Amino acid sequence: MTAAVPSREGPAPVLRVEDLCVDYFTDAGRLRACDQVSFELGPGQRLGLVGESGSGKSTMALALMRMIKPPGKIAGRVFVGDDELTSMDDNAIRSARMRLIGMVPQAAMSALNPVIRIRAQIADVLQVHEPAMPDAQVKARIAEVLEAVELRPEVANLYPHELSGGMKQRVCIAIAVALRPKVIIADEPTSALDVIVQRQVMDTIGRLQREMNIAVILIGHDMGLMAQFVDRLSVMYAGKLAEIGPTGELFARPTHPYTHMLISSLPTLGKKGVFRGIPGITPSLLSLPSGCYFRTRCPYAMPICSEVTPAQQAHGTDHRSSCHLSNVEGGLTGRIAAEAASVPDARMGGFS
Amino acid sequence: MSALLELRNVSKIYKSGFFSPKVTNALDDFSLVIDQAKPTITAVVGESGSGKSTLGSLLMGFIEPTLGDVFYMGKNMKALTGPERWQFRQDVQAIFQDPFAAYNPFYTVDHVLTVPIRKFGLASNREEAREKMGDALRRVGLRPEEILGRYPHQLSGGQRQRIIVARAMLLKPKLIVADEPVSMVDASLRATILESIYTLHKEMGVSVLYITHDLTTAYHVSNEIIVLYKGSVMEGGEVASVVKTPHHPYTRLLIDSIPWPDVSLQWGKEPVIKDDGSSPTTSLGCKFASRCPHVMAKCRDAGPPLFAVGAQQASACYLGESSPALQRSELHKVLASA
Ligand SMILES: Nc1ncnc2c1ncn2[C@@H]1O[C@H](COP(=O)(O)OP(=O)(O)OP(=O)(O)O)[C@@H](O)[C@H]1O
Ligand SMILES: Nc1ncnc2c1ncn2[C@@H]1O[C@H](COP(=O)(O)OP(=O)(O)OP(=O)(O)O)[C@@H](O)[C@H]1O
Ligand code: SF4
Ligand SMILES: [Mg+2]
Ligand SMILES: [Mg+2]
Numbered sequence: 084m085t086a087a088v089p090s091r092e093g094p095a096p097v098l099r100v101e102d103l104c105v106d107y108f109t110d111a112g113r114l115r116a117c118d119q120v121s122f123e124l125g126p127g128q129r130l131g132l133v134g135e136s137g138s139g140k141s142t143m144a145l146a147l148m149r150m151i152k153p154p155g156k157i158a159g160r161v162f163v164g165d166d167e168l169t170s171m172d173d174n175a176i177r178s179a180r181m182r183l184i185g186m187v188p189q190a191a192m193s194a195l196n197p198v199i200r201i202r203a204q205i206a207d208v209l210q211v212h213e214p215a216m217p218d219a220q221v222k223a224r225i226a227e228v229l230e231a232v233e234l235r236p237e238v239a240n241l242y243p244h245e246l247s248g249g250m251k252q253r254v255c256i257a258i259a260v261a262l263r264p265k266v267i268i269a270d271e272p273t274s275a276l277d278v279i280v281q282r283q284v285m286d287t288i289g290r291l292q293r294e295m296n297i298a299v300i301l302i303g304h305d306m307g308l309m310a311q312f313v314d315r316l317s318v319m320y321a322g323k324l325a326e327i328g329p330t331g332e333l334f335a336r337p338t339h340p341y342t343h344m345l346i347s348s349l350p351t352l353g354k355k356g357v358f359r360g361i362p363g364i365t366p367s368l369l370s371l372p373s374g375c376y377f378r379t380r381c382p383y384a385m386p387i388c389s390e391v392t393p394a395q396q397a398h399g400t401d402h403r404s405s406c407h408l409s410n411v412e413g414g415l416t417g418r419i420a421a422e423a424a425s426v427p428d429a430r431m432g433g434f435s
Numbered sequence: 436m437s438a439l440l441e442l443r444n445v446s447k448i449y450k451s452g453f454f455s456p457k458v459t460n461a462l463d464d465f466s467l468v469i470d471q472a473k474p475t476i477t478a479v480v481g482e483s484g485s486g487k488s489t490l491g492s493l494l495m496g497f498i499e500p501t502l503g504d505v506f507y508m509g510k511n512m513k514a515l516t517g518p519e520r521w522q523f524r525q526d527v528q529a530i531f532q533d534p535f536a537a538y539n540p541f542y543t544v545d546h547v548l549t550v551p552i553r554k555f556g557l558a559s560n561r562e563e564a565r566e567k568m569g570d571a572l573r574r575v576g577l578r579p580e581e582i583l584g585r586y587p588h589q590l591s592g593g594q595r596q597r598i599i600v601a602r603a604m605l606l607k608p609k610l611i612v613a614d615e616p617v618s619m620v621d622a623s624l625r626a627t628i629l630e631s632i633y634t635l636h637k638e639m640g641v642s643v644l645y646i647t648h649d650l651t652t653a654y655h656v657s658n659e660i661i662v663l664y665k666g667s668v669m670e671g672g673e674v675a676s677v678v679k680t681p682h683h684p685y686t687r688l689l690i691d692s693i694p695w696p697d698v699s700l701q702w703g704k705e706p707v708i709k710d711d712g713s714s715p716t717t718s719l720g721c722k723f724a725s726r727c728p729h730v731m732a733k734c735r736d737a738g739p740p741l742f743a744v745g746a747q748q749a750s751a752c753y754l755g756e757s758s759p760a761l762q763r764s765e766l767h768k769v770l771a772s773a
Contacts, residue, residue: 136592136621248483277482277648278692282703304621307651307694311702329699347694348626350655355675360627397761 084401085369095121095164097265098147098184103159105139105146114368116142117321119159124266129289131309131330134319135365140302141189143319144268147300148184149176163265182212185259189302190271192251195243201254202239205229208261228257231295232287236379249280253287260291267291270302273307306349310334314381315401318342321376324395328402338415339404340381375407383408383418438509439471439526439609439629439642440494444764445503446596447489447666461489463666464503466764469494469610469642470771476636476643477770478653478674480689481663487646491612492662494644495529525555528603530596530632532615537588537599544595545583547602548572555606571601577630593624600631604639611635627655641695650693652680659747662686665722668741672748672769683748685723721752729754743769 090337105117113264116139124130132140146157151170161168163183163315171179188194196204209216216224232253243251252272259267269288273281289312292299301313310315310330317327320340326339337343344361363380372379378388385407393405408415447462463486469477479487492498493505496512505512507523527543531537537547540723548568551557558564569579575597587595596616603611613632617625633656636643641676650735653660654674661671670683681687691705708726721727721734734753741763742755749769761768 135624278650278694279688279707282692282694284709286703305694307696309699310696311694311700334696334698346696350626350651350698351693352654352678352700355655360593360624360630362627364594407705 085093094126097126097164098124099160099162100147101162101164103141103143103146103161104157104395105151106156106158107142108154108156109369111369116148116322116368120319120324121159121430122317122324122327124298126265127292127298127303128303129292129299129313131313131316132300132302132319133304133306133309133316135304137368138319139322140319140321141270144186144188144300144302147232147268148180148186150180177366178212181208181259181264183264184265185264185297186263187252187255187259187267187269187272189256190275191272192243192248192275195251195254197243199242200239201243201246202242202267204254205239205258205261207241208258212262224261228261229254231260231291232257236279247280248276249284252284256284256288257293260269260295260297261373263295264297266298266300268300268302271304272301273308274303274305281308289403318345321371322368323376323405324403324404325377325406326396326404328404332399332402336416338398338409340383340408340415341377342404343415343419344382375405377406383415385411437471437745438468438506440469441506441507442467442490442493442500443504445493445500445505447486447493447498448501454493460666462486462493463498464504464763465490465666465668466766467661468771469644469768470491471609473771474609474636474640474642475659475722475770476645476657477632478645478652478657478660479663480647480653480660482648484665485663486662486666487648488614489666490545491529491614491644491646494610495527495612511650526609528606528608528611530599530603530611530613530616537602538595540587543584543586544590544598547598548605549668551602551605557605567605568601571605572598574604574635575601576627576634577601591624593627596620596624596628597631600628600635604635604641607639608641610642610644612644612646615648616645617652618647618649625652632656649738650678650689651695661766662689662769665724667738668751668763668766669723670750670752671741672745672747676748680745680748682744682748682755683723683752684727684729686750688726723752741766741769745769 101121103117103120104115105118107114120143134140145151147161147280150158166179166181166183168176202225205228206221209221211222225239229238232328234250234253273284275283288299291297313330316330316333318325320341326342333342334346337346348361361380366376366379374389374391375393378384387407393407396409397402397403443466444464445465449459449461451457465710481487489759493500539546552564552567558567572579577594577597611675617628629652632643635641645653645657657674659672660674660677662669664685670677670686678690681690688705691703694702695746708728720736721738724730724734731753739751739753741749741751741761742758743761744755744758749766749767
């Protein structure tokens with residue numbers, strides 16, 4: 084199934100992903116951690132990717148950069164502008180990575196090499212891609228990328244342990260943007276930082292996005308951060324894209340029950356003490372249920388949900404989801420309204 | 436009121452480095468009363484290194500104060516007899532950040548529950564032990580038949596952490612010190628765990644010290660809140676008044692930096708001033724001075740006392756000077772009325 088992405092007005096997308104699949108092979112069998120994911124990203128857009136632990140977020144990010152290690156296997160197509168990453172040979176992809184797509188990998192700040200100065204860690208990226216670059220220019224570029232992430236040039240002389248968490252994360256971002264890519268993927272860049280430092284780091288990423296017109300894919304599971312930072316949001320469940328659309332629309336009118344439950348389980352400032360987790364546990368990717376993967380936790384599951392895999396459906400432009408409720412009169416919105424009318428505050432038991 | 440635990444003017448000072456010792460005031464002249472008669476959930480928030488875990492460790496008796504005293508049931512911790520110490524270990528239970536660390540991967544999860552039952556002689560036979568385990572698991576919203584007999588890796592992070600909550604409850608403690616209990620679990624499971632902690636507090640009348648750097652959950656589960664910065668209390672009081680009308684500039688910055696999951700709210704209006712390291716780390720002067728947008732000359736000379744800026748709110752900032760001053764040891768006055 085090729086997703087029906089409605090054609091949109093505006094500039095050509097910088098990133099185009101078609102039916103991306105990733106299979107891992109483990110002792111217990113094959114598992115598909117990324118399953119037919121398709122989407123587009125416009126220049127300078129901010130896209131969020133949420134989903135619980137193990138839903139395949141990092142896998143998708145690695146697959147976009149063709150960084151899945153064998154025996155893992157990638158299928159589908161990824162384009163950055165007119166370059167197709169998925170058809171490049173190994174040499175070409177090595178030079179394209181970081182130049183087309185930059186990445187701040189999950190837990191990157193703890194992966195910085197502790198015995199190498201920051202200068203050398205940044206120079207490394209520059210020289211792998213431009214071996215002929217003269218030393219003076221390397222030096223200038225290092226100062227420039229450090230400045231871009233709001234670090235003093237002297238930081239180049241330090242070792243990772245001499246930096247605070249927020250500074251280390253800035254260094255990782257500097258490395259990701261060193262080759263001025265069109266897209267950066269930031270995999271949970273702030274989950275180890277406290278709120279104030281998180282805000283400063285996100286400010287920096289936002290400024291790079293604006294000033295260099297870099298498109299950003301922000302991976303995480305903090306819906307608050309998503310609400311505040313991204314223009315569009317995608318929700319992953321068990322390797323599949325459950326829903327994708329403009330952030331405001333997803334919050335106001337989710338069309339997949341998982342998105343709805345994610346949002347209504349969130350604490351807000353208004354209703355103190357009202358929040359409740361999503362019951363049940365994520366199915367194992369090794370033994371997925373038939374039909375819709377969410378049906379084992381879905382309060383709205385119908386007989387068809389265990390028989391047929393729901394296809395992706397568009398809800399207006401730029402908003403898609405995969406749920407059988409889209410074919411039911413009133414859809415998810417109707418169900419939620421009916422539920423609220425019969426038992427006030429049914430699901431949101433809450434505290435106090 | 437009868438105090439279960441009391442910290443009276445407690446400081447914990449660490450000296451590290453042999454040749455040029457670096458002195459860290461991990462906790463600085465801190466006082467707190469955990470009331471026995473009125474169970475509460477107290478949130479302790481603050482950035483990394485602000486002294487939250489130090490406070491937790493002092494309450495659990497893992498470390499001793501450098502200055503000041505800790506009292507358990509009115510008696511100085513240093514003077515507890517053997518049986519009193521045993522009672523203390525039942526009364527005060529801990530829940531830590533990493534639920535996996537409490538498990539041995541070679542044993543089924545039953546092990547984490549049978550050990551305390553045996554150690555504290557909570558059951559006289561196998562049957563009774565099983566019943567107790569089942570009961571504890573059900574209280575945290577787990578089905579014993581789905582949990583018992585499984586190995587740790589066969590459970591989700593949320594389930595593992597709820598079993599730890601169940602274990603803490605087996606001993607019918609009076610206080611649970613929960614140090615970042617949800618920061619390592621998936622955001623979508625956090626609510627479930629906090630819900631189980633909250634239920635136990637309600638149903639069994641346990642007090643909880645909830646240590647976190649997540650203000651959002653602190654606001655939702657707790658009755659009162661203490662904001663720490665570099666070992667000192669910046670603000671404290673009833674949670675809704677502190678979160679909705681923060682007084683201290685540091686608290687304001689913290690609250691302003693929370694990304695609320697609401698697209699209509701604007702994130703980050705207050706400017707963030709970087710720490711230039713010029714604030715004193717000793718008791719002299721306000722520790723937030725070098726980052727404070729409202730800093731005045733006197734802030735750098737002497738640290739402000741607490742000012743009772745509301746009926747249930749105290750702030751250690753000269754901007755609250757027109758309100759009555761409180762001694763640092765009187766923090767519980769604004770907390771207890773909550
Ligand atoms: N190299 C690998 N070999 C086999 N299975 C893998 C491998 N890497 C990941 N997986 C599995 O693929 C699934 C998706 O993992 P992934 O790391 O992409 O999840 P995630 O959404 O990023 O989770 P988190 O929020 O915890 O980072 C998981 O079930 C994981 O166990
Ligand atoms: N055993 C120790 N020796 C030396 N310094 C210590 C020791 N334990 C803690 N500290 C220091 O005391 C201060 C407070 O530490 P504490 O662990 O209480 O902070 P925290 O608020 O729990 O931080 P986090 O959010 O990172 O867990 C820190 O500066 C820390 O480096
Ligand atoms: S397809 Fe069915 S089970 Fe799946 S989310 Fe929609 S209603 Fe629930
Ligand atoms: Mg990941
Ligand atoms: Mg700590």
